[in-house]
Amino acid sequence: AGSTTPKVFTPTQQDYQAVYNEIAARLEEKDDYDDGSYGPVLVRLAWHASGTYDKETGTGGSNGATMRFAPEADHGANAGLKAARDFLEPVKEKFPWISYSDLWILAGVTAIQEMLGPQIPYRPGRSDRDVAACTPDGRLPDASKAQDHLRAIFYRMGFNDQEIVALSGAHALGRCHTDRSGYDGPWTFSPTVLTNDYYKLLLGEKWQWKKWNGPKQYEDKSTKTLMMLPADMAIIQDKKFKPWVEKYAADNDLFFKDFAAVIVKLFELGVPFAEGTENQRMVFKSTSA
Numbered sequence: 693a694g695s696t697t698p699k700v701f702t703p704t705q706q707d708y709q710a711v712y713n714e715i716a717a718r719l720e721e722k723d724d725y726d727d728g729s730y731g732p733v734l735v736r737l738a739w740h741a742s743g744t745y746d747k748e749t750g751t752g753g754s755n756g757a758t759m760r761f762a763p764e765a766d767h768g769a770n771a772g773l774k775a776a777r778d779f780l781e782p783v784k785e786k787f788p789w790i791s792y793s794d795l796w797i798l799a800g801v802t803a804i805q806e807m808l809g810p811q812i813p814y815r816p817g818r819s820d821r822d823v824a825a826c827t828p829d830g831r832l833p834d835a836s837k838a839q840d841h842l843r844a845i846f847y848r849m850g851f852n853d854q855e856i857v858a859l860s861g862a863h864a865l866g867r868c869h870t871d872r873s874g875y876d877g878p879w880t881f882s883p884t885v886l887t888n889d890y891y892k893l894l895l896g897e898k899w900q901w902k903k904w905n906g907p908k909q910y911e912d913k914s915t916k917t918l919m920m921l922p923a924d925m926a927i928i929q930d931k932k933f934k935p936w937v938e939k940y941a942a943d944n945d946l947f948f949k950d951f952a953a954v955i956v957k958l959f960e961l962g963v964p965f966a967e968g969t970e971n972q973r974m975v976f977k978s979t980s981a
């Protein structure tokens with residue numbers, strides 16, 4: 693009698709593209725959320741899953757999807773991200789072979805591309821870990837703080853000043869919610885399309901403190917509909933950060949190129965990939981392409 697070898701399913705690029713397509717279709721279909729898209733909150737889920745990384749201890753990062761568990765899900769910075777996790781649950785049910793941690797990052801990639809951002813090369817290989825791998829609170833940036841804090845947080849992940857500014861351009865997308873962070877409003881007039889408008893508005897608008905009972909934030913003087921966090925304003929108040937804001941405001945192609953590179957780095961923090969796979973990243977077809 694022959695022995696039976698259990699069949700191990702090895703997904704191909706086509707299989708990941710099918711997951712991409714499913715997420716893209718759900719983004720299109722569920723357009724009654726926020727400014728018309730779950731895209732921004734999916735990007736924030738992928739960023740908060742990754743941004744817990746600590747290069748000294750090798751803990752945190754996008755491997756593990758530990759935000760599924762109460763201690764990390766309840767960290768103040770993660771308020772509201774349940775909407776993103778719940779949005780992805782039917783996708784996980786349809787493609788049970790993908791780990792939550794690979795799925796959350798693939799959703800970030802999909803959201804960026806579908807919101808007309810650059811292509812983000814993707815590598816699978818994350819595995820889900822248990823509650824013991826949850827990171828302590830306080831690893832993500834505090835919006836009320838300035839450049840010293842930003843450097844402490846992002847240097848801990850292994851980023852430099854240029855990369856900090858490039859990452860911040862993600863605030864072209866989405867908005868603040870009073871029932872999540874306490875802050876209010878979008879950064880740009882087109883919060884569901886990735887552009888370099890965040891930098892252009894930072895430099896081009898006059899910003900003043902918003903008069904309200906909420907946390908200290910800025911509003912644009914002319915329309916009072918846009919916002920900046922103290923941590924956003926810090927990148928034009930710092931003489932090493934500001935030149936990068938100017939470069940990205942002037943050149944959307946440069947922003948897209950640097951943003952794609954730094955997002956790939958962010959999304960791969962703390963993941964024990966198999967050797968040699970850094971040359972085998974997948975690039976997905978966007979639905980608009």
Ligand code: DDH
Nearest residue numbers: 732733735739833834835859862866867868869872873923
């Ligand atoms: Fe952010 N972010 N972020 N952010 N972020 C918020 C929303 C979004 C900070 C604070 C906030 C990045 C960096 C920083 C996105 C992506 C990225 C909100 C509002 C706060 C507060 C949350 C809410 O009320 O719902 C701070 C501080 C920093 C920093 O110091 C640098 C980075 C690096 C990214 C990234 O993706 C690379 C996105 C997208 C949103 C919009 C979410 C939504 O629901 O809309």
